[in-house]
Amino acid sequence: MLVLYHELVHVGQDTEFRRGITTPRALDDYMNFYRTDRSRRPRVIGAWEHEAYLKEIFVMNALMDGRVKRDAENSSFNADEYLRALNTPPSMKQAVEMLFGFAQAIYNSNSNLSNIAPAYADIVNTHYRRDQGYDIYRLTSEKQLELVP
Numbered sequence: 199m200l201v202l203y204h205e206l207v208h209v210g211q212d213t214e215f216r217r218g219i220t221t222p223r224a225l226d227d228y229m230n231f232y233r234t235d236r237s238r239r240p241r242v243i244g245a246w247e248h249e250a251y252l253k254e255i256f257v258m259n260a261l262m263d264g265r266v267k268r269d270a271e272n273s274s275f276n277a278d279e280y281l282r283a284l285n286t287p288p289s290m291k292q293a294v295e296m297l298f299g300f301a302q303a304i305y306n307s308n309s310n311l312s313n314i315a316p317a318y319a320d321i322v323n324t325h326y327r328r329d330q331g332y333d334i335y336r337l338t339s340e341k342q343l344e345l346v347p
């Protein structure tokens with residue numbers, strides 16, 4: 199359910215981005231952005247992941263009556279209880295642990311939709327770079343995609 203919600207956030211981001219594309223060249227660039235082959239690392243747009251995980255965690259917190267925020271602030275976490283509360287299979291344990299790590303960064307940095315704190319963004323970026331092998335890109339004001347070093 200939460201994963202589905204995360205992907206729905208991306209559908210919205212993608213739609214909004216495409217609506218702003220005004221030239222065939224820009225559309226080509228965007229389509230090529232996600233094309234992967236063995237010669238390069240897969241890519242993500244950092245800001246889109248920060249937003250999607252933030253929304254995902256706010257929904258998770260609402261589903262659990264505010265427990266995620268309380269636990270994040272108190273550094274108290276029991277993955278098995280989360281799996282039960284979210285009615286999620288044990289195979290999702292690692293994912294739930296990762297989400298809780300993001301939640302701690304969000305609540306302890308007071309991140310929200312209008313203010314993504316660097317402390318939270320860095321944790322998500324590190325997850326993609328180090329754990330998943332992605333390159334992180336940012337969107338410039340001219341809608342160009344630029345590698346984040």
Ligand SMILES: [Zn+2]
Nearest residue numbers: 204208247250
């Ligand atoms: Zn995502």
